[in-house]
Amino acid sequence: MFESIQFSSFGDFVEMGGYAFNVWSVYALFLLFFFINLYFPILKRKQIMREQKRRLLVNREKVSIDSKLSNNEMDKNDS
Amino acid sequence: MTAQTVTTFQAFKATLKRDLLIAYKRKNDMVNPFMFFLIVASLFPIGISPDPDRLAEIASGVLWISALLASLLAMDNLFRSDYEDGSLEQLLLSPHPLYFLVLAKNISHWLVSGLPVALVSPLVAYMLNLPGESYFTLFITLLIGTPVLSLLGSIGVALTVGLGSRGLILAVITLPMSVPVLIAGTLTVQQTLNGASLAGYLAILAAMLFAAVSFAPLASAAALRISVK
Amino acid sequence: MWLWFSKLGSPKWFYELSGKWLPWLAAGMSLLLIVGIIWALLFVPPDYQQGDTIRIMYVHVPFASISLAFFPLMAVAGTITLVWRMKLADMVAKTAAPLGAWFTALALASGSIWGSDIWGTWWIWDGRLTSMLLQFFLLVGVISLRSALEDADAAAKACALLSIVGCINVFVIKYSVDWWNTLHQPSGSFSLSDEAPNPPEVWVPLVIMIVAVYLFFVVSLILSTRNEILERERRSQWVQELIGAN
Numbered sequence: 319m320f321e322s323i324q325f326s327s328f329g330d331f332v333e334m335g336g337y338a339f340n341v342w343s344v345y346a347l348f349l350l351f352f353f354i355n356l357y358f359p360i361l362k363r364k365q366i367m368r369e370q371k372r373r374l375l376v377n378r379e380k381v382s383i384d385s386k387l388s389n390n391e392m393d394k395n396d397s
Numbered sequence: 398m399t400a401q402t403v404t405t406f407q408a409f410k411a412t413l414k415r416d417l418l419i420a421y422k423r424k425n426d427m428v429n430p431f432m433f434f435l436i437v438a439s440l441f442p443i444g445i446s447p448d449p450d451r452l453a454e455i456a457s458g459v460l461w462i463s464a465l466l467a468s469l470l471a472m473d474n475l476f477r478s479d480y481e482d483g484s485l486e487q488l489l490l491s492p493h494p495l496y497f498l499v500l501a502k503n504i505s506h507w508l509v510s511g512l513p514v515a516l517v518s519p520l521v522a523y524m525l526n527l528p529g530e531s532y533f534t535l536f537i538t539l540l541i542g543t544p545v546l547s548l549l550g551s552i553g554v555a556l557t558v559g560l561g562s563r564g565l566i567l568a569v570i571t572l573p574m575s576v577p578v579l580i581a582g583t584l585t586v587q588q589t590l591n592g593a594s595l596a597g598y599l600a601i602l603a604a605m606l607f608a609a610v611s612f613a614p615l616a617s618a619a620a621l622r623i624s625v626k
Numbered sequence: 627m628w629l630w631f632s633k634l635g636s637p638k639w640f641y642e643l644s645g646k647w648l649p650w651l652a653a654g655m656s657l658l659l660i661v662g663i664i665w666a667l668l669f670v671p672p673d674y675q676q677g678d679t680i681r682i683m684y685v686h687v688p689f690a691s692i693s694l695a696f697f698p699l700m701a702v703a704g705t706i707t708l709v710w711r712m713k714l715a716d717m718v719a720k721t722a723a724p725l726g727a728w729f730t731a732l733a734l735a736s737g738s739i740w741g742s743d744i745w746g747t748w749w750i751w752d753g754r755l756t757s758m759l760l761q762f763f764l765l766v767g768v769i770s771l772r773s774a775l776e777d778a779d780a781a782a783k784a785c786a787l788l789s790i791v792g793c794i795n796v797f798v799i800k801y802s803v804d805w806w807n808t809l810h811q812p813s814g815s816f817s818l819s820d821e822a823p824n825p826p827e828v829w830v831p832l833v834i835m836i837v838a839v840y841l842f843f844v845v846s847l848i849l850s851t852r853n854e855i856l857e858r859e860r861r862s863q864w865v866q867e868l869i870g871a872n
Contacts, residue, residue, distance in 0.1 A: 323668050331668070335678035340743060344736045345667070348685045351732050352659075352842065355725070359849035366856050370869045373860075552791055556771060556784045566774050570767040570788065573760045574795050577802035584809060616791055619708075623783040624775075 408493040409501045416505035419478075430471035430510040431517065437463040438521045449526040456527035457535065457586035461579055463521075464514050464539055465546060469568055471510035472550040475502065476558045476621070485558070485625055495618035503544075503551050503614060511543030531589035538582045541602045545578045548613035555620035578605060637714050637855040638864050644848045651845050658838035665831040682740040684832055688839035689733040693758065696726030696765065701793035704786030714851075716782040717858065719789060720772060721850035727765040729843070734758055753807035757800045764792045778858075 325331040334341040403411075420427050441459045442452055479485040488498055518539050519532045527535065553571040560566065585598040666684035673680035700722050706715035737755060742748045749755070768788050775781035859865045 324671055325668065334681070335672055337677060337679045337743065340679055340739050341667075341681050344682045344685050344739050345663070347732060347735055347739075348689075351728065355728065355842075355846045356849065359846060359853055362853050363849070363856070366853060366860075367869060370856070370860055370865070374866060374869055552788075556788060557774070559780070560774055566767075566770050569763070569770055573763040573767065573799070574791070576760055577795075577798045580802045580806040584806060616787060620784065620787055623780055623787060626780070 403493075405493045405497055408491065409497045412488070412498050412501035413505050416502055417508065420505065420509040426471075426474050427509045427513075430467045431513040433470050434463050434467035434514045435517070435521065437466055438525065442525065452526045453528060456522060456525035457531070457583045459525060460518055460521060460527075460535060460539075461542075461582045461586075464511075464518070464543060465572070465575055465579060467514055468511060468543055468546040468550060469571060471506070472547070472554050472567060472571070475506050475547075475551055475554045477554075480558045480625065485621065489621060489625055495621070496614045499551070499555075499614040499617045499621070500610070503547055503617075506551075507544045507547045511547055512540075515539035515543055527586075528590055531586050534589040534595060535586050537599065538585045538602060541599070541606050542578050542582045545602075545605050545609045546575055548609040548617075549574050549578070551617045552613055552620055555617040556624060558621070559624045578602075581605060637717065637859050638862075640714050641852055641855050644852060648845065648848060651841055651848070655838055655841035655845055658834055658841065662831055662835040662838050666835060670828060670831055676744065679740055679743055680828075682736060684835045686733065686736040686740055687832060688836040689729055689736060690754075690758070691836060692839060692843050693726065693730040693733045693761065696722060696729065697761065697789065697793040697796045700726070700768070700789035704789040707782055707786040708790075713858070714855075716786065717851050717854040718847065719785060720782075721847060721854055723765055723768045723772065723785070723789075725843070725847060725850065727762060727769060730758060730762040730765060734762065751807070753804045756807070757796075757803040760799050760803070761796055764796065768792060 332338060438459055441455070441463075445451065445455065476485055479488070489495065491498065515536060518535055522532055522535055550567075550571045553567050553574075556570065557567055581598065581602045585595060585602060588595060588598055662684065666681050670681060670684075672678050700719050703715040703719035703722070706712050707719065734755065737758075738748050741750065741752075741755075768785055771788055772781050772785050775784055856865060
């Protein structure tokens with residue numbers, strides 16, 4: 319199956335038999351889409367983690383402050 | 398006690414009658430889809446060309462798309478006023494199968510919005526220079542097709558009934574779903590011009606109507622249960 | 627069986643299991659993708675009719691074939707949401723809809739770039755393109771319904787129902803558009819898939835690319851679903867512990 323590379327030179331490869339625009343734009347779109355669809359979920363995950371961690375810390379502080387004031391107000395810190 | 402046992406058929410009739418009465422009292426709602434159909438259809442010659450030959454070519458498509466848009470516009474008052482005054486909740490609480498009640502509402506809605514459009518379509522077809530022999534076919538296809546549009550649209554309306562502004566989202570949900578009906582309708586009309594036999598085409602439209610009558614009210618009923626609380 | 631089923635529906639279980647699988651899936655995806663792309667770009671012989679544009683097939687066909695899977699997937703997830711009220715199914719359905727719109731859009735874009743030479747135009751109202759476009763519209767409808775409904779529970783059920791209706795509709799649309807298309811173009815336009823029997827050096831890389839793109843679909847679906855789980859389950863004990871440990 320791997321008889322040979324189909325292009326004799328790098329210039330040929332870039333040219334794609336005259337269809338450079340079609341071939342390369344499709345592959346560029348594909349790679350762009352590929353990275354966007356992996357990058358954004360990962361970015362979002364970090365964001366969620368940061369956000370939740372902050373919330374957790376704030377809550378903990380609140381809880382510790384509140385517990386000094388009164389033990390009954392814990393429920394309010396849920397949100 | 399006997400007065401309180403209402404059969405499902407009686408409930409069906411009562412819902413139908415009530416909706417027709419309401420539509421009759423609010424004549425605006427009745428006239429608007431119909432006027433909208435006329436106006437949209439008359440925009441096409443102005444926008445494209447007054448040339449009779451070109452109009453004849455596109456007439457069936459223009460009529461069908463205008464009917465589709467008119468039915469979409471009319472969809473808005475299918476459940477909305479009932480939702481706002483709470484009678485939709487009463488409908489959901491009724492012991493009768495919701496399928497029949499929704500079907501009754503759909504039928505009454507079609508009688509005031511789809512039927513007038515189908516009835517006036519030969520007149521507009523004449524204005525758009527549709528060849529004479531296809532008037533009847535056009536009328537028949539609209540007669541079979543507009544209830545399908547109403548039934549499909551009612552699913553979208555039922556899903557979005559709780560939303561404040563839903564004009565556009567209803568269109569986005571409903572219009573792609575209506576494509577098969579549009580295709581079947583316009584193809585049937587065009588086939589008349591080719592002189593081909595219509596039986597198969599009308600059978601497909603009729604099959605769509607039967608499928609829509611049997612399944613769409615079920616989906617609408619389920620959607621109403623989801624969106625009304 | 628029921629125990630297994632309810633366990634499957636638990637977001638925590640899915641989160642942990644998918645966390646274990648994710649590296650393997652990602653590794654397999656990267657490997658196949660690199661092999662597939664290099665093979666497709668360098669080693670596939672040019673087609674006798676289409677020349678080097680045949681290389682576009684290795685992107686277009688995988689995307690087009692996966693695009694067709696979205697509505698059935700969402701309909702199954704929707705049925706599970708409506709019948710068993712499984713939270714996980716709705717999370718998958720929610721993340722699948724935008725992903726499906728992206729896949730469909732890319733299939734359309736790559737198809738039209740591929741076709742621009744064969745047909746001499748960027749767009750023709752070909753049966754496959756038209757039904758793909760309508761599927762894209764239906765997906766946009768599901769996404770906009772989801773964003774319009776504020777109550778998460780109602781949105782889940784409404785989208786589930788719309789997905790089921792949409793799935794049936796996609797099939798009806800496909801048949802009616804084919805019918806419409808054959809009547810309007812009786813001569814039959816150039817069809818992309820009906821080619822002469824292909825030698826293995828053409829279809830083997832295609833299979834590799836299809837599997838790679840499927841893995842890509844699974845990986846990005848899992849990534850987004852995990853985010854959705856973290857957001858929706860943020861009040862639960864295990865997410866709090868997870869974040870605390872992080």
